[in-house]
Amino acid sequence: MATDSSLFSGSMTMLILKLLEQKDMYGYEMIDTLTQRSNNAFEMKAGTLYPLLHSLVQKKCLEVYQDDASGKMRKYYHLTAVGQKILKEKTQTWHEYSKAVVRIIGGECYGN
Amino acid sequence: MATDSSLFSGSMTMLILKLLEQKDMYGYEMIDTLTQRSNNAFEMKAGTLYPLLHSLVQKKCLEVYQDDASGKMRKYYHLTAVGQKILKEKTQTWHEYSKAVVRIIGGECYGN
DNA sequence: TTGACAAGTATAGGTTGCCTATATATAATT
DNA sequence: AATTATATATAGGCAACCTATACTTGTCAA
Numbered sequence: 001m002a003t004d005s006s007l008f009s010g011s012m013t014m015l016i017l018k019l020l021e022q023k024d025m026y027g028y029e030m031i032d033t034l035t036q037r038s039n040n041a042f043e044m045k046a047g048t049l050y051p052l053l054h055s056l057v058q059k060k061c062l063e064v065y066q067d068d069a070s071g072k073m074r075k076y077y078h079l080t081a082v083g084q085k086i087l088k089e090k091t092q093t094w095h096e097y098s099k100a101v102v103r104i105i106g107g108e109c110y111g112n
Numbered sequence: 113m114a115t116d117s118s119l120f121s122g123s124m125t126m127l128i129l130k131l132l133e134q135k136d137m138y139g140y141e142m143i144d145t146l147t148q149r150s151n152n153a154f155e156m157k158a159g160t161l162y163p164l165l166h167s168l169v170q171k172k173c174l175e176v177y178q179d180d181a182s183g184k185m186r187k188y189y190h191l192t193a194v195g196q197k198i199l200k201e202k203t204q205t206w207h208e209y210s211k212a213v214v215r216i217i218g219g220e221c222y223g224n
Numbered sequence: 225t226t227g228a229c230a231a232g233t234a235t236a237g238g239t240t241g242c243c244t245a246t247a248t249a250t251a252a253t254t
Numbered sequence: 255a256a257t258t259a260t261a262t263a264t265a266g267g268c269a270a271c272c273t274a275t276a277c278t279t280g281t282c283a284a
Contacts, residue, residue, distance in 0.1 A: 010270070011213060018217045028232050034216070041212035048271055050234055072232060072279065091217055098210060100153035101123060104146070105130045105203055122241070140261050160242055162263055184250065184261060231280075239272075246265085253258070 012044065012052060014094060017061065017079060017087040026067075026074040027053060053077060061086055124156065124164060126206060129173065129191060129199040138179075138186040139165060165189060173198055 019030055027049055034042045056062045061083035067074045079087070131142055139161055146154045168174045173195035179186045191199070 012271080015213070015216055026232080037216050038212035039215075041209055045272065046233075047235080047273070047275095050232095052270090054234090074232070091219075094213070094217070095219060097153055098213075100150035101127070101206070101210075103151075104127055104149050105206070107203070107207060124242080138261080157243065158262075159244070159246095159264080162261095164241090166263090182251090186261070225284100227282105227284085229281085229283100232278085234276075236275085237273090240270085241268105242270105243268080244266085247263075249261085251258100251260070254256085 014090040017083055020079040024076045024078045026076050126202040132191040136188045136190045138188050
């Protein structure tokens with residue numbers, strides 16, 4: 001991530017799971033998608049992503065399958081029911097904390 | 113902090129500086145104030161706070177003075193100009209990242 | 225046609241941020 | 255008198271993320 005990433009450390013898992021809720025993706029694709037959708041606010045590093053993906057597979061949050069059709073090795077990740085549950089929990093927690101931060105630092109407020 | 117604190121690690125400094133922008137406080141007072149204003153979402157631990165305060169003093173973000181009037185030792189912390197600048201930067205970054213997260217995970221976002 | 229670069233995945237090692245556990249001392253409560 | 259709340263402090267540890275590096279294959283320009 002860019003600049004002062006520490007402000008949002010811990011949210012990486014949530015963001016990855018959210019991307020995979022919409023469609024199966026391979027690692028490099030996730031990095032690009034995150035960068036685009038966040039307008040460069042997030043620049044996830046490969047060295048952060050791949051170990052994270054491996055651990056999420058181990059925790060049964062993701063399933064992986066390989067596709068070499070294009071000649072390049074691509075490992076696609078698919079969100080499981082377990083992963084979906086974790087995503088829901090993390091998202092809820094995020095909104096809760098986000099609202100609490102806003103109550104303290106003021107400014108904009110997040111719905112629901 | 114409560115439960116899955118990792119989602120917001122890195123925001124502690126910002127929150128502390130924000131409290132001290134409003135008035136000088138001593139450590140224990142900050143913990144209570146944070147707990148109250150966040151409706152128990154944040155439960156900062158003493159073992160987290162005091163080392164953080166010491167490091168902020170070292171970075172010239174805070175100044176400290178002691179008050180033993182009440183019989184109890186209380187170290188009051190005061191926000192410096194440097195601290196104010198850091199607070200402004202962290203707050204800006206937080207809003208930026210927060211908006212980026214909302215763009216990815218969805219939910220409403222009010223104001224800038 | 226080969227040399228450089230982008231795409232794609234992977235791991236080791238280090239830093240940071242926060243936590244738990246523990247320690248100390250005094251005031252208030254019981 | 256004993257316990258609890260107030261108040262500050264430090265050591266040790268874990269988890270999350272980063273940097274640096276490594277490897278392979280495809281593409282494009284010189």
